[in-house]
Amino acid sequence: MLEIKNLTVEVGGKEILHDLSLSVKAGYTTVLFGPNGSGKSTLLMTIMGFSEYKVKNGSILLNGEDITHMPVNERAKRGIGMMMQRPPNLTGVRLKDLVRIAGKGEVDPAVLAEGLDMTRFLERDVNVGFSGGEIKRSEILQLEAQKPCLLLLDEPESGVDMVSIEKLGLKVHDILQGQSHCAGWREKSGKAALIITHTGQILDYVEGDRGYVMCDGTVACSGNPRELLAEIRKMGYNECIRCKLKRPNVVENL
Numbered sequence: 088m089l090e091i092k093n094l095t096v097e098v099g100g101k102e103i104l105h106d107l108s109l110s111v112k113a114g115y116t117t118v119l120f121g122p123n124g125s126g127k128s129t130l131l132m133t134i135m136g137f138s139e140y141k142v143k144n145g146s147i148l149l150n151g152e153d154i155t156h157m158p159v160n161e162r163a164k165r166g167i168g169m170m171m172q173r174p175p176n177l178t179g180v181r182l183k184d185l186v187r188i189a190g191k192g193e194v195d196p197a198v199l200a201e202g203l204d205m206t207r208f209l210e211r212d213v214n215v216g217f218s219g220g221e222i223k224r225s226e227i228l229q230l231e232a233q234k235p236c237l238l239l240l241d242e243p244e245s246g247v248d249m250v251s252i253e254k255l256g257l258k259v260h261d262i263l264q265g266q267s268h269c270a271g272w273r274e275k276s277g278k279a280a281l282i283i284t285h286t287g288q289i290l291d292y293v294e295g296d297r298g299y300v301m302c303d304g305t306v307a308c309s310g311n312p313r314e315l316l317a318e319i320r321k322m323g324y325n326e327c328i329r330c331k332l333k334r335p336n337v338v339e340n341l
């Protein structure tokens with residue numbers, strides 16, 4: 088579904104991603120690990136198409152279509168949806184209105200909000216004064232309305248309490264299983280997710296099929312996500328860097 092080839096990206100005049108290649112198959116959940124500052128969020132923001140993220144080289148293909156330089160709204164229309172790590176405050180925009188717009192007027196914000204215990208936030212401005220966990224639930228509420236085909240989740244469980252994690256995890260599962268707002272080929276080929284996680288908690292609700300570890304702005308290694316997580320817990324990230332140095336063409340061989 089998503090094919091990223093030799094991607095080099097600059098942010099604020101600094102090269103953050105270097106020659107990065109990875110793919111996300113339709114119907115599969117791909118998990119992204121990596122130490123702080125390794126470029127995970129930069130990759131997701133680039134896939135979504137935020138304009139500060141300048142692609143200097145390489146390409147991003149969505150089901151064969153080149154979206155490398157496509158504006159963010161066009162990517163959203165094609166079925167990419169994102170939960171940001173730190174979404175902005177939208178002063179003057181009520182959550183209720185944003186959910187309605189994300190759902191193209193076809194969803195009832197009150198019904199969706201109830202399932203995520205977000206009813207009392209609907210009249211509030213998006214993210215303004217929300218706690219960390221409330222922001223994550225607000226993000227998933229918007230995604231539930233949007234029904235994307237490719238879900239980009241940046242640390243969905245971070246800062247979320249244990250009870251809310253279950254609700255949020257089940258929602259992610261439902262979004263991946265349920266109907267989508269993407270017509271034609273996208274509907275047929277199934278949905279996919281690219282999820283950044285440090286703890287792997289989200290994997291209790293969504294089965295990860297493939298994992299990648301990012302280091303210094305590129306993919307260092309790949310494998311089964313649960314095995315990768317266990318390795319990282321045991322050995323840290325240095326082993327991934329060593330693995331990449333030993334097998335520099337590891338990504339091409341995937």
Ligand SMILES: Nc1ncnc2c1ncn2[C@@H]1O[C@H](COP(=O)(O)OP(=O)(O)OP(=O)(O)O)[C@@H](O)[C@H]1O
Nearest residue numbers: 098099101103121122123124125126127128129130
């Ligand atoms: N606008 C910018 N100007 C300069 N450097 C930036 C800018 N945006 C991001 N960076 C740098 O790019 C690097 C990668 O950041 P990114 O947010 O992608 O990391 P991450 O892997 O998501 O980390 P974390 O796990 O902490 O969320 C960091 O060193 C960050 O400081």
Ligand SMILES: [Mg+2]
Nearest residue numbers: 127128129172
């Ligand atoms: Mg990040």
